Amino acid sequence: MDIDYPAFDADNHYYEALDAFTRHLDPKLGPRCVxxxxxxxxxxxxxxxxxxxAVINPTFDPIAKxxxxxxxxxxxxxxxxxxEFLKEREPIPAHYREPGARLEIMDRQGxxxxxxxxxxxxxxxEVLKDDPQGVALTFSAFNRWxxxxxxxxxxxxxxxxPYISLCxxxxxxxxxEWALDKGAHVLVMRPAAPTTTTGQRSPFHPSFDPFWARxxxxxxxxxxxxxxxxxxxxxxxxxxFAASFxxxxxxSIRSFAIERAAFDFLITSVFESAFTRFPNLxxxxxxxxxxxxxxxxxxxxxxxxxxxxxAKDDPVDxxxxxxxxxxxxxxxxxxxxxxxxxxxxxFGSDWPHIExxxxxxxxxxxxxxxxxxxxxxxxxxxxxxxxxLRPL
Numbered sequence: 001m002d003i004d005y006p007a008f009d010a011d012n013h014y015y016e017a018l019d020a021f022t023r024h025l026d027p028k029l030g031p032r033c034v035x036x037x038x039x040x041x042x043x044x045x046x047x048x049x050x051x052x053x054a055v056i057n058p059t060f061d062p063i064a065k066x067x068x069x070x071x072x073x074x075x076x077x078x079x080x081x082x083x084e085f086l087k088e089r090e091p092i093p094a095h096y097r098e099p100g101a102r103l104e105i106m107d108r109q110g111x112x113x114x115x116x117x118x119x120x121x122x123x124x125x126e127v128l129k130d131d132p133q134g135v136a137l138t139f140s141a142f143n144r145w146x147x148x149x150x151x152x153x154x155x156x157x158x159x160x161x162p163y164i165s166l167c168x169x170x171x172x173x174x175x176x177e178w179a180l181d182k183g184a185h186v187l188v189m190r191p192a193a194p195t196t197t198t199g200q201r202s203p204f205h206p207s208f209d210p211f212w213a214r215x216x217x218x219x220x221x222x223x224x225x226x227x228x229x230x231x232x233x234x235x236x237x238x239x240x241f242a243a244s245f246x247x248x249x250x251x252s253i254r255s256f257a258i259e260r261a262a263f264d265f266l267i268t269s270v271f272e273s274a275f276t277r278f279p280n281l282x283x284x285x286x287x288x289x290x291x292x293x294x295x296x297x298x299x300x301x302x303x304x305x306x307x308x309x310x311a312k313d314d315p316v317d318x319x320x321x322x323x324x325x326x327x328x329x330x331x332x333x334x335x336x337x338x339x340x341x342x343x344x345x346x347f348g349s350d351w352p353h354i355e356x357x358x359x360x361x362x363x364x365x366x367x368x369x370x371x372x373x374x375x376x377x378x379x380x381x382x383x384x385x386x387x388x389l390r391p392l
Contacts (some may be wrong), residue, residue, distance in 0.1 A: 001375075008380050009348060009360045010383040014150065016120050020142060021045070021124075021138060024148075025138070031046075032048065033141070039051065045058050045124075052127060054120075054123045055119075060092050063090060068086055068354040069086070069354045070357065072355075096352060099154045111360060113158070114159065115159050115348075117161055118142075118146075118163060122226065126228040129194075136167060142163060143178075153185055162175065162179040163188055164176065164179075165189065166194035169208050170210075172211045176214055185387050185388075186223055187220060190229050191224040191226075191261045191262045192230055202268055215281060221282045221283070221386045222282070224262065224286070226288050231257040233254050259288060262289070267300065269283065284324040286348055289327065293340070296319075325340050325344060329357055337370070346382045364379070
């Protein structure tokens with residue numbers, strides 16, 4: 001399938017520079033935040049005093065090729081071991097870390113614009129969560145590296161998202177103000193209930209209203225992106241967050257943690273009337289999948305029936321007005337468009353991660369039965385509209 005216009009990819013990633021977490025961090029704070037260590041000849045991050053093995057090689061050099069696991073996630077038709085897909089590696093290309101080189105690749109890929117998200121940055125809040133100030137210190141430094149290396153609207157084509165945590169609402173508001181001043185078009189956070197100095201609570205608890213009120217006023221979209229949300233398997237599986245593959249494997253409920261985390265975050269936003277309090281709030285769910293959506297809608301409707309007076313409007317309609325969904329590429333896009341409507345589904349390739357598409361517009365093959373107008377909405381128009389600030 002071909003299109004005669006460039007696409008807007010809502011899920012691109014960078015691989016963090018070696019000093020992404022440390023360049024703007026006071027070295028005295030390293031033991032509390034992020035440091036490097038060499039163990040058995042390999043480099044690892046030490047996060048909050050604990051060695052992180054969430055990524056086998058956090059230097060990303062050499063790196064497996066983009067979309068290396070594509071056939072595995074397609075259903076592994078040849079029955080290969082996961083390790084077979086990762087044998088071929090290359091020195092890290094400049095376009096994974098430099099905006100100028102990335103623009104050249106985008107031109108060849110047929111991409112007009114991209115949203116750009118962290119790789120390691122989506123994993124470290126969970127490790128640091130018991131030290132909320134440590135989270136704030138870490139991601140203040142991280143966001144300043146991001147603005148310095150990538151910018152938040154590079155040539156109006158690459159829109160890197162500063163990472164926001166609600167671990168400290170005053171910090172979150174201050175960081176949001178800084179990001180807006182630097183030209184941010186989109187924010188990113190993990191789908192999780194944040195841990196504060198007074199404990200863990202829903203991200204839509206009234207104590208976080210100052211943050212959501214400022215987001216509402218600025219009209220900036222908030223992306224909830226897959227990461228380490230701290231979900232537990234209750235003893236059914238090893239809860240260690242690690243992107244590693246062994247020579248043999250068995251199915252595990254751990255593989256559903258991403259969808260469970262997104263389900264809980266998104267349904268809670270409606271349960272706790274976030275969009276009634278903040279009617280200009282727009283949330284995009286990125287790289288969390290969408291197979292859970294039908295069940296989520298059933299639960300919204302059944303809850304409204306069981307609790308008369310709770311919902312002034314149909315909660316499913318509220319969801320559709322305020323939330324945009326990015327299906328996994330292996331999800332059924334026809335089902336999700338049927339549930340959400342064509343105006344609320346957005347394309348994201350997860351490029352250049354190994355589980356994403358080898359080339360972003362390979363995704364067009366998944367949309368071939370849609371009419372041209374629907375395809376254009378999914379791969380360009382919907383996220384283009386979201387990317388525009390809508391201040392009150």
